[in-house]
Amino acid sequence: xxxxxxxxxxxINDLVSVVQxxxxxxxxxxxxxxxxxxxxxxxxxxxxxxxDVVAQELERLGIEHQTGVGRTGVVGFIKGGxxxxxxxxxxxxxxxPIEEQTGLPFASVYDGKMHACGHDLHTAxxxxxxxxxxxxxxxxxxxxxxxFQPAEETQESGARAMIADGILDGVDLALGFHNHPDEPTGTxxxxxxxxxxxxDEFEIxxxxxxxxxxxxxHAVDPIVATAQLVLQLQTIVxxxxxxxxxxxxxxxxxxxxxxxxxxxxxxxxxGTVRCQDPGTRDVIEAAVRRICAGLxxxxxxxAEVNYVRGVPSMVSDPFLIEATxxxxxxxxxxVMFKRQASxxxxxxxxxxxxxxxxxxxxxxxxxGRHDKLHNSDYQPDERCIANGxxxxxxxxxxxxx
Numbered sequence: 433x434x435x436x437x438x439x440x441x442x443x444i445n446d447l448v449s450v451v452q453x454x455x456x457x458x459x460x461x462x463x464x465x466x467x468x469x470x471x472x473x474x475x476x477x478x479x480x481x482x483x484d485v486v487a488q489e490l491e492r493l494g495i496e497h498q499t500g501v502g503r504t505g506v507v508g509f510i511k512g513g514x515x516x517x518x519x520x521x522x523x524x525x526x527x528x529p530i531e532e533q534t535g536l537p538f539a540s541v542y543d544g545k546m547h548a549c550g551h552d553l554h555t556a557x558x559x560x561x562x563x564x565x566x567x568x569x570x571x572x573x574x575x576x577x578x579x580f581q582p583a584e585e586t587q588e589s590g591a592r593a594m595i596a597d598g599i600l601d602g603v604d605l606a607l608g609f610h611n612h613p614d615e616p617t618g619t620x621x622x623x624x625x626x627x628x629x630x631x632d633e634f635e636i637x638x639x640x641x642x643x644x645x646x647x648x649x650h651a652v653d654p655i656v657a658t659a660q661l662v663l664q665l666q667t668i669v670x671x672x673x674x675x676x677x678x679x680x681x682x683x684x685x686x687x688x689x690x691x692x693x694x695x696x697x698x699x700x701x702x703g704t705v706r707c708q709d710p711g712t713r714d715v716i717e718a719a720v721r722r723i724c725a726g727l728x729x730x731x732x733x734x735a736e737v738n739y740v741r742g743v744p745s746m747v748s749d750p751f752l753i754e755a756t757x758x759x760x761x762x763x764x765x766x767v768m769f770k771r772q773a774s775x776x777x778x779x780x781x782x783x784x785x786x787x788x789x790x791x792x793x794x795x796x797x798x799x800g801r802h803d804k805l806h807n808s809d810y811q812p813d814e815r816c817i818a819n820g821x822x823x824x825x826x827x828x829x830x831x832x833x
Contacts, residue, residue, distance in 0.1 A: 433461045433489050433559065436567055447568075448763050451825045454564045459818045465489065466556035466817060467538040473527030473545040473552070477503045477590065479582045482525045482555065486580045489559045495566050495578070502594030508578030510565050516574025516832050517604040520787070521824060522591075522780060523558035524551045524584035533808040548810045550611040550796065553817055555580060557609070557794075560821035565828055574832035577603065584779055587633055587742055591779040600786050605752060607827065608780040608791035609820055612771075613803035617813040620760050620823060621771040621793030622753050629678075629706035630713055631742040631777030636661065636724060637700045638688075639734040645693040655688055657731040658699040661723065662686070665703070668719045679707035680775055681716060706775035708745045717741075746781035752790035752831075759826040764819075792827075794820045 436457045465485065474482050483499060486506045490497040496509040505525075532539050532546035540546045547553075562578045579599055583590030600606075615621055638658045643651025662683050673679045681703065688699030705716050717739055724735035757768045771793055783789050796812035797803065803810050 433458060433465070433492050433563060435493055436563060447829055448826065450568065451564055451822055451829070452763065454567055455560065455818050455821045455825070458560055458563055462556045462560045462817050462821070463814050465559060466552050466814065469552040469555055470547045471538045471541050473540050473542060473547045475527050475529055475545055476586045476588070477583045479504050479525045483580065483582070486525070486555060486559065490562060490578075493563050493566055495562050501597045501599060502582065502590055504582045505590060505594045505599075506580040507599060508562050510562065510569050510576040510578070512572030512574045512832055513570035514573040516572070518575045518577065518602050519828055519831060520577045520579050520600065520603050520606040520783065521558060521561055521828065522579035522581055522606065522608045522783065523554035524581045524590070525555050526551055526582055526585050526590070528585055528806060530806070530808050534811055536811070546808065548807055549585065549805050550810070550812055551584070553611050553796070553812060553814070554609065557817050557820040557824075560817065561825050561828070564821060564825040568829060572829065572832040576828060576832070587740060589743060589779040589782060591782045595782060595786065600783065603787050605749075605831065606783045606787050606789040607752065607756070607824060608783070608789065609794055609824060610778075610791060611796035611812055611816050612793045613796050613805060613810065613812050615793060615795035616797055617795045617815050618764070618819060619767045619769065619795040621769055621795070622757070622790070623748055623771050623773050624753065625748060625773070626708045627746045627748050627773055627791065628778055628781070629708055629775035630744045632705040632713065632717070633703070633740045633742060634705065634720060635700060635702050635738040637698055637736040638727070639698045639736065640732070642697040643695045645695055648695060651695040652732045653695050654699040654733055655696065657727055657733045658686065658688065658701060660731065661727050661735070662701065664723045665720065668716055672715055672719050673712055677707065677709045677712045678775065679705070679712050679716065681705050706777065708773070708775070710744070743777050743779045743781045744785060746778055746784045746789070746791065748790050749788035752788060755831050756790060756792055756823070756827045759830050760823050763822055763826060792823065794823070
């Protein structure tokens with residue numbers, strides 16, 4: 433991406449026009465970058481090509497940067513003209529293990545991989561934000577870190593890895609953002625308080641004794657025991673969690689047995705637990721372990737539990753909501769609306785544990801379509817890239833004014 437011309441000093445007082453003009457200059461290039469990344473999706477921490485694209489663009493923009501942060505993350509550094517706070521703005525870079533079905537000319541060239549969550553949009557948007565903020569940096573009071581993160585879609589969190597490598601050292605505030613294909617392009621959204629759910633995963637392997645299906649009394653059947661386990665697990669939320677505390681436990685996979693007439697040695701189930709209250713999180717894990725212990729005693733099996741705590745719930749910072757809303761209203765008018773919290777997880781919550789944070793929703797629906805995230809035919813409106821650049825650049829500039 434080529435550098436844009438710096439605004440003249442007289443015009444910097446009209447910050448909205450300056451940011452919009454700078455964004456208009458680079459929007460076609462940002463769409464090209466997005467389409468290139470979309471065609472070459474990478475998953476988890478294996479985002480080396482995407483990280484190279486980011487590093488090359490930051491180099492062209494004259495933005496100081498560091499690669500290999502959190503294994504494959506990239507961090508850009510923009511120093512303002514006066515001392516002040518340091519703000520992180522974060523975008524995730526990884527794709528999903530989904531076979532793309534869009535038929536677009538820039539569809540994924542890799543089998544079984546697709547940007548079905550819009551992280552290609554996010555990466556291009558943050559490059560654009562970097563371009564705008566670099567141009568107006570002399571007028572900022574404070575500094576910006578651009579956080580290009582791998583592995584948001586995996587249990588092994590890229591945010592955690594980048595935090596471990598010092599991304600939040602000296603940071604005061606953090607902004608994130610996510611496209612929303614169920615919200616009109618040109619609108620923005622926010623969630624007050626607890627914004628989403630924590631995410632924990634479990635694998636339970638029920639070990640027993642194999643035998644002939646016609647002589648079950650000579651075996652110990654893990655399939656029957658597992659069937660009872662699945663039903664018991666479903667009573668945790670309905671009978672042990674406070675009804676006023678949102679939670680869900682879902683068993684997503686069962687694996688066991690290979691044929692009709694053999695009782696197998698073991699059965700394995702996999703599932704997820706989502707909730708918002710930390711106490712509820714503890715209640716559910718304790719109940720899962722207690723039920724498994726009871727299964728061992730009642731069904732003569734061995735229940736091996738692997739319960740992994742993932743990311744916590746994310747809490748929106750009121751000051752950042754107010755600052756972002758004001759900046760968006762200044763440019764777009766009354767297009768910012770309140771969204772309900774969900775139990776979807778987001779590892780930006782790990783950043784929010786450390787510093788005041790807020791994640792902005794950016795409308796991305798195409799007229800006549802009803803797209804959903806994580807869908808093989810997901811086709812967002814690319815205008816959301818420029819909208820995100822303007823909204824977040826203005827927000828950052830106002831926070832660092």
